[in-house]
Amino acid sequence: MGIVGGLDIHRRQITFDYVDTDTGEVNRGKIAPADRQQVRSWLGRFDGRADVAFALEGCTGWRFVAEELQRVGAEAHLAEPADTARERGRKQRAKTDRADARLLRELLAVGRLPESWIPPDHVLEVRARVRLYKALADERRAWMQRIRATLFHQGVPALACHLLDADGQAHLERADLSPSGRESVAVALDQIDRLDTELGRLRGDLVAFGHRQMGCRALQGHYGIGALLSVAIWEEMGDCRRFGSSSDAVRHAGLDVTVWASDSKRAQGHLARQGPAILRWALYEAAMSAAKRTSPDHDYYLRVRDRLGPERAALSVGRKLSRRCFHTLRELGDDAL
Numbered sequence: 001m002g003i004v005g006g007l008d009i010h011r012r013q014i015t016f017d018y019v020d021t022d023t024g025e026v027n028r029g030k031i032a033p034a035d036r037q038q039v040r041s042w043l044g045r046f047d048g049r050a051d052v053a054f055a056l057e058g059c060t061g062w063r064f065v066a067e068e069l070q071r072v073g074a075e076a077h078l079a080e081p082a083d084t085a086r087e088r089g090r091k092q093r094a095k096t097d098r099a100d101a102r103l104l105r106e107l108l109a110v111g112r113l114p115e116s117w118i119p120p121d122h123v124l125e126v127r128a129r130v131r132l133y134k135a136l137a138d139e140r141r142a143w144m145q146r147i148r149a150t151l152f153h154q155g156v157p158a159l160a161c162h163l164l165d166a167d168g169q170a171h172l173e174r175a176d177l178s179p180s181g182r183e184s185v186a187v188a189l190d191q192i193d194r195l196d197t198e199l200g201r202l203r204g205d206l207v208a209f210g211h212r213q214m215g216c217r218a219l220q221g222h223y224g225i226g227a228l229l230s231v232a233i234w235e236e237m238g239d240c241r242r243f244g245s246s247s248d249a250v251r252h253a254g255l256d257v258t259v260w261a262s263d264s265k266r267a268q269g270h271l272a273r274q275g276p277a278i279l280r281w282a283l284y285e286a287a288m289s290a291a292k293r294t295s296p297d298h299d300y301y302l303r304v305r306d307r308l309g310p311e312r313a314a315l316s317v318g319r320k321l322s323r324r325c326f327h328t329l330r331e332l333g334d335d336a337l
Helices: 036-046 064-073 081-088 097-112 121-153 168-174 179-212 214-219 229-235 246-255 277-291 300-309 310-337
Strands: 001-010 012-021 025-031 052-057 077-081 260-262 265-267
Touching: 001 064, 001 097, 025 036, 025 097, 025 265, 036 064, 036 214, 052 097, 052 214, 064 077, 077 097, 081 097, 121 179, 121 277, 179 214, 179 229, 179 265, 214 229, 214 310, 229 246, 229 277, 229 310, 246 277, 246 310, 277 300, 277 310, 300 310
Parallel strands: 001 052, 052 077
Antiparallel strands: 001 012, 012 025, 260 265
16 A cells, blocks of 8 residues: 555644655645645645545544545545544543544554444435434424423423423413513424424435335334334444444444443443444334334333333343344345445
8 A cells, every 4th residue: 555644634624644655755734724625635646546545533524535535536444533542542642633643544554443434425415314303303302391491490380281282382371471481482482383394394305215215114124113213223324234243233323231340340331322322312212112012022121121110121122123223234235225
């Protein structure tokens, strides 16, 4: 390999460190401003070379850099941030951008770079839309909680029904609120109406995609996974052939239970939560269907619920679902994507 390098990406600048393995020459510097046009111009020095490889950390901004590397025929290697930090070891000197770029270059050169999967463009596009949907849904939930907090803060009796149905609207109209409290509720309702419009449009597009995409349709064969959740699981799990086993898929989702043990001491385990939050959300939502009697996991759910509670029971079913989704997508191979 001729050119091996590392790129440390920040909003204002990209620090580079690369070596020409044929001559031993090392080049270091910065690309500023950190935008597509500047990166494209800088990469022009490698035009015509087929032996160029760069490692970049999987932080915000990696997508356009990877796209520009691939455009000139260079290899883009996406480093997993947490595992890369572990490779750095205990901090002995000041941490700098130059040191981070050099570390990426050195790990790539010796074959020790902890790599993440770089999805194809169409998967990245769907992933961005799913994450937008989840962000809007979280914002809507926050406005609902704000309304309930305002009502409680001003002593309004709790309402058993939903705030947005006819009974809930009548309850809000009758509520004894101060002018600021009523304004707060009115603003929150306006924001919820706005979010409902955007969520309805996005959900419709994602559900339609889930009905026609082969991998998503296959995932819907598992109880609890509908069209929307299948899209979220599909785009986050990606190409399952990169996992050595279903246990790797569970770890990717962050649903594995960590263990700390030494001699006779053993700390109670907890969820790693290292993987994509969207994937955990989708698997958890699908696993909640195990509470229904028609679910094939209902008996298992009840046994775990009686011992550990409903939340842990759903997480346990979620681990089972992640393994099933792994096998489903892996068996489809290229057709899954």
